Amino acid sequence: MPSVLPLSAALLSLLTTAPRAPAPEAVTGPSLQVAERLIGAALTEGRAYARLAELTDGIGPRLAGSEGEKAAVQWAKRSFEADGVKVWLEPVKVPRWVRGEESGRVLASERYRAHPLALMALGGSVGTPAKGLTAEVIEVRSLEEVAALGEKVKGKVVLFNHSMSVAADYGKAAALRTRGASVAAKAGAVGMLVRSLATASLRSPHTGAMRYEEGVPQIPAAAVSVEDAELLHRLLAGGPVKVELKLGCRTLPDVDSFNVVAEVPGREKPREVVLLGAHLDSWDVGTGAHDDGAGVVMVMETARLIGKLNPAPRRTVRVVLFANEENGLRGGRAYAEAHAGELGNHVAALEMDAGGYKPLGVVLRAGPGGAELVGPWLKPLEALGAGSILPGEAGGADISPLIPARVPFVGVRVDSSRYFDVHHSEADTLDKVDPKDLAQATAAVAWVSYVLAEVPGVLPRPEAPPAEAPKAPAAAPKSSAP
Amino acid sequence: MPSVLPLSAALLSLLTTAPRAPAPEAVTGPSLQVAERLIGAALTEGRAYARLAELTDGIGPRLAGSEGEKAAVQWAKRSFEADGVKVWLEPVKVPRWVRGEESGRVLASERYRAHPLALMALGGSVGTPAKGLTAEVIEVRSLEEVAALGEKVKGKVVLFNHSMSVAADYGKAAALRTRGASVAAKAGAVGMLVRSLATASLRSPHTGAMRYEEGVPQIPAAAVSVEDAELLHRLLAGGPVKVELKLGCRTLPDVDSFNVVAEVPGREKPREVVLLGAHLDSWDVGTGAHDDGAGVVMVMETARLIGKLNPAPRRTVRVVLFANEENGLRGGRAYAEAHAGELGNHVAALEMDAGGYKPLGVVLRAGPGGAELVGPWLKPLEALGAGSILPGEAGGADISPLIPARVPFVGVRVDSSRYFDVHHSEADTLDKVDPKDLAQATAAVAWVSYVLAEVPGVLPRPEAPPAEAPKAPAAAPKSSAP
Numbered sequence: 001m002p003s004v005l006p007l008s009a010a011l012l013s014l015l016t017t018a019p020r021a022p023a024p025e026a027v028t029g030p031s032l033q034v035a036e037r038l039i040g041a042a043l044t045e046g047r048a049y050a051r052l053a054e055l056t057d058g059i060g061p062r063l064a065g066s067e068g069e070k071a072a073v074q075w076a077k078r079s080f081e082a083d084g085v086k087v088w089l090e091p092v093k094v095p096r097w098v099r100g101e102e103s104g105r106v107l108a109s110e111r112y113r114a115h116p117l118a119l120m121a122l123g124g125s126v127g128t129p130a131k132g133l134t135a136e137v138i139e140v141r142s143l144e145e146v147a148a149l150g151e152k153v154k155g156k157v158v159l160f161n162h163s164m165s166v167a168a169d170y171g172k173a174a175a176l177r178t179r180g181a182s183v184a185a186k187a188g189a190v191g192m193l194v195r196s197l198a199t200a201s202l203r204s205p206h207t208g209a210m211r212y213e214e215g216v217p218q219i220p221a222a223a224v225s226v227e228d229a230e231l232l233h234r235l236l237a238g239g240p241v242k243v244e245l246k247l248g249c250r251t252l253p254d255v256d257s258f259n260v261v262a263e264v265p266g267r268e269k270p271r272e273v274v275l276l277g278a279h280l281d282s283w284d285v286g287t288g289a290h291d292d293g294a295g296v297v298m299v300m301e302t303a304r305l306i307g308k309l310n311p312a313p314r315r316t317v318r319v320v321l322f323a324n325e326e327n328g329l330r331g332g333r334a335y336a337e338a339h340a341g342e343l344g345n346h347v348a349a350l351e352m353d354a355g356g357y358k359p360l361g362v363v364l365r366a367g368p369g370g371a372e373l374v375g376p377w378l379k380p381l382e383a384l385g386a387g388s389i390l391p392g393e394a395g396g397a398d399i400s401p402l403i404p405a406r407v408p409f410v411g412v413r414v415d416s417s418r419y420f421d422v423h424h425s426e427a428d429t430l431d432k433v434d435p436k437d438l439a440q441a442t443a444a445v446a447w448v449s450y451v452l453a454e455v456p457g458v459l460p461r462p463e464a465p466p467a468e469a470p471k472a473p474a475a476a477p478k479s480s481a482p
Numbered sequence: 483m484p485s486v487l488p489l490s491a492a493l494l495s496l497l498t499t500a501p502r503a504p505a506p507e508a509v510t511g512p513s514l515q516v517a518e519r520l521i522g523a524a525l526t527e528g529r530a531y532a533r534l535a536e537l538t539d540g541i542g543p544r545l546a547g548s549e550g551e552k553a554a555v556q557w558a559k560r561s562f563e564a565d566g567v568k569v570w571l572e573p574v575k576v577p578r579w580v581r582g583e584e585s586g587r588v589l590a591s592e593r594y595r596a597h598p599l600a601l602m603a604l605g606g607s608v609g610t611p612a613k614g615l616t617a618e619v620i621e622v623r624s625l626e627e628v629a630a631l632g633e634k635v636k637g638k639v640v641l642f643n644h645s646m647s648v649a650a651d652y653g654k655a656a657a658l659r660t661r662g663a664s665v666a667a668k669a670g671a672v673g674m675l676v677r678s679l680a681t682a683s684l685r686s687p688h689t690g691a692m693r694y695e696e697g698v699p700q701i702p703a704a705a706v707s708v709e710d711a712e713l714l715h716r717l718l719a720g721g722p723v724k725v726e727l728k729l730g731c732r733t734l735p736d737v738d739s740f741n742v743v744a745e746v747p748g749r750e751k752p753r754e755v756v757l758l759g760a761h762l763d764s765w766d767v768g769t770g771a772h773d774d775g776a777g778v779v780m781v782m783e784t785a786r787l788i789g790k791l792n793p794a795p796r797r798t799v800r801v802v803l804f805a806n807e808e809n810g811l812r813g814g815r816a817y818a819e820a821h822a823g824e825l826g827n828h829v830a831a832l833e834m835d836a837g838g839y840k841p842l843g844v845v846l847r848a849g850p851g852g853a854e855l856v857g858p859w860l861k862p863l864e865a866l867g868a869g870s871i872l873p874g875e876a877g878g879a880d881i882s883p884l885i886p887a888r889v890p891f892v893g894v895r896v897d898s899s900r901y902f903d904v905h906h907s908e909a910d911t912l913d914k915v916d917p918k919d920l921a922q923a924t925a926a927v928a929w930v931s932y933v934l935a936e937v938p939g940v941l942p943r944p945e946a947p948p949a950e951a952p953k954a955p956a957a958a959p960k961s962s963a964p
Contacts, residue, residue, distance in 0.1 A: 057717060
């Protein structure tokens with residue numbers, strides 16, 4: 001069901017009073033009548049939640065290269081077409097990793113009976129031999145500790161434990177998940193476990209991407225539930241602990257997929273592009289409702305609502321539903337490569353990939369003066385509690401390849417405090433998304449997108465990054481891992 | 483690790499001031515020096531949490547008739563012996579139900595792709611054919627609705643949905659789980675699903691007991707996660723929904739097990755028994771930390787602490803760790819039968835089976851005057867927030883067979899508001915138990931038990947129950963199902 005919220009009198013009054021904007025000059029700025037239409041429509045006849053139900057209940061999980069992903073691409077194309085929004089597919093080769101059967105257990109000892117382990121292989125992991133891998137566990141709290149342990153790691157399964165308890169801890173803990181296997185393998189480990197990166201747990205493991213360093217033996221890697229990480233910790237306090245891991249995962253040859261690209265051409269400067277991104281793929285567990293179905297429907301709905309404006313905004317609003325954010329970032333890279341020639345005309349990029357939660361405000365990654373350009377136009381979002389520029393930096397994994405081209409980033413920050421309760425787990429399902437929050441975030445994205453496409457000036461471009469490879473800015477609650 | 487709490491100055495002062503008790507007469511009442519020793523010991527050198535770790539991490543799940551249950555019986559016996567408490571085993575034939583492999587899915591339709599179902603067979607359910615059972619789902623909200631649907635139920639899998647959201651909803655929802663399969667089968671259903679009886683969910687199903695009515699076809703029955711019940715509800719709004727269930731569960735012949743009985747003989751009236759109960763069995767998922775490992779260690783610790791008193795209390799304190807509470811209540815029935823001749827001398831029975839949470843106070847099921855007998859002696863529990871008689875009725879599934887003999891019941895009520903987040907699920911593990919809460923509840927149980935064994939009078943016996951079969955009183959957050 002789409003969320004239907006009555007427009008409050010306060011919001012209506014905001015929509016009809018002047019913002020604290022510079023006085024319009026010869027070139028007119030964003031129109032407050034448009035604020036009324038975009039925000040009003042997103043909150044009253046918005047299709048975001050109904051679309052999200054189609055994507056999650058109708059299609060389900062959509063890991064890169066899977067049948068679900070293919071279905072999602074076709075669904076997105078059909079949906080844009082139904083909305084009257086110009087849409088096309090851009091080819092992307094994506095990795096094809098399959099989970100297979102998986103299980104783990106703590107083997108019985110004199111001190112305790114056997115325990116099953118609630119685990120999930122990390123995306124990209126190699127499997128174990130079919131008969132499983134059996135080894136003693138050694139527990140560490142950091143990548144650095146592995147090296148310090150030296151010989152003790154040899155032949156062991158390294159358990160990366162950590163103390164993630166709030167969403168803000170994700171970035172740090174994600175390094176253990178992403179890099180832990182190779183760090184452990186270099187020290188002679190035969191397997192790797194990481195405590196799930198979760199802010200709530202009912203013995204529910206959370207998967208996620210990992211990557212192997214070149215030239216280092218590839219060892220099987222899995223996330224265990226918080227409960228089982230704590231069990232292993234307690235058992236290890238009493239002496240040696242052996243586990244058996246059976247991971248049936250493997251990587252098949254790359255397959256063809258697509259970025260789904262849609263746009264509303266600008267009326268005056270069609271070559272200037274405001275890019276709105278989200279990723280269409282999800283993990284193979286749960287249905288990717290928050291990650292990133294919510295982002296997908298927010299930017300699709302934005303395109304639909306802006307597409308109905310007459311006249312269209314000054315600049316082109318382009319939506320990209322990226323392929324393969326979760327386990328490869330191939331979509332983000334393919335877009336940057338295919339559109340290298342026009343990135344100088346990308347005046348802003350905004351990625352929604354932190355869940356379908358209540359909007360809190362706007363963040364930027366731009367040169368000096370960016371806040372002054374955008375800030376005055378946020379007044380129509382005040383009644384939604386999202387009318388301010390917030391500290392922190394905009395970012396997003398899929399748009400991170402645009403950093404070298406100095407594309408300014410804009411973000412609508414949402415309240416992601418409960419995101420990691422469900423992120424990358426079986427629990428990331430539609431019921432976790434509040435239709436009211438999703439509608440409000442959609443309204444904010446629609447209005448901010450329109451402002452970027454209509455405001456007379458453009459955001460100053462940020463500094464060129466250091467020569468090193470681009471990384472996703474820390475502000476996005478996503479691993480910087482591809 | 484055992485919990486170590488400093489005794490607050492306030493508590494110490496309480497322990498050394500007089501309670502609002504009737505002035506001691508010729509026969510002395512409970513001693514406040516004993517309060518100091520029992521409560522102080524439970525809070526400072528208590529072994530409850532360490533014991534709970536032995537039971538949950540060391541032994542793990544312990545469903546009736548399983549190897550885990552056998553290990554738990556031997557562990558309990560050894561532990562009482564180590565504590566110097568007299569212990570013996572009393573034989574009980576228990577059912578042997580095994581889960582086997584299980585899975586379920588929503589079959590793909592034109593409207594949606596296939597979805598896996600997170601489910602768990604209900605204890606006692608028959609299995610499906612090996613190739614699975616496929617049928618359309620029909621959703622109901624009550625047992626009554628099944629009959630109202632008439633022919634529409636025929637050949638269907640009935641989904642019992644409900645709106646349980648807080649612990650207090652358990653009793654009502656449990657009737658769906660316990661009786662739903664036979665109610666559905668009478669109407670021609672071929673399978674039964676029930677939304678998990680849970681107050682939190684991360685797609686985590688909760689099992690529990692069910693029973694078949696005699697003469698009604700036995701159909702497979704499972705609990706689905708809250709998320710999947712909601713998914714089915716949403717899909718059903720759009721048209722027919724088919725599911726496939728594969729349940730490998732089955733019931734094997736009964737096996738021999740035991741109630742573990744331990745006691746501290748009374749110094750003056752050894753034939754008068756204060757019975758302290760908890761159940762040693764658990765479900766086969768999780769490790770039964772709250773249900774009912776916590777209760778087990780509270781009453782074991784009470785026996786240890788009271789066993790160290792010199793002189794012993796006036797009456798006998800007997801601990802019974804019941805077999806097979808979860809899926810048969812055979813232990814509770816066997817005790818009532820084996821001890822039928824002495825139930826007239828059972829002056830009180832107290833069962834701890836609502837989790838290892840903070841104590842809130844004391845409840846009774848006794849004749850008029852019970853509160854006046856016990857209430858004045860609860861002052862030493864005031865600093866723990868448990869010093870009052872609370873409204874509601876004491877009970878417990880295992881002691882419910884003592885109701886016809888009019889045994890007075892006493893309960894230490896704990897804060898079970900989060901119990902059903904984990905109850906009967908994989909998440910009922912040691913990490914969910916707060917050592918401080920467990921120690922405080924243990925202190926309360928120890929003191930109340932001593933009071934019952936030492937107070938000059940005895941609780942007035944409650945009214946005889948109606949002629950019908952006994953049921954567990956509603957006050958205990960347990961199904962009344964055997």
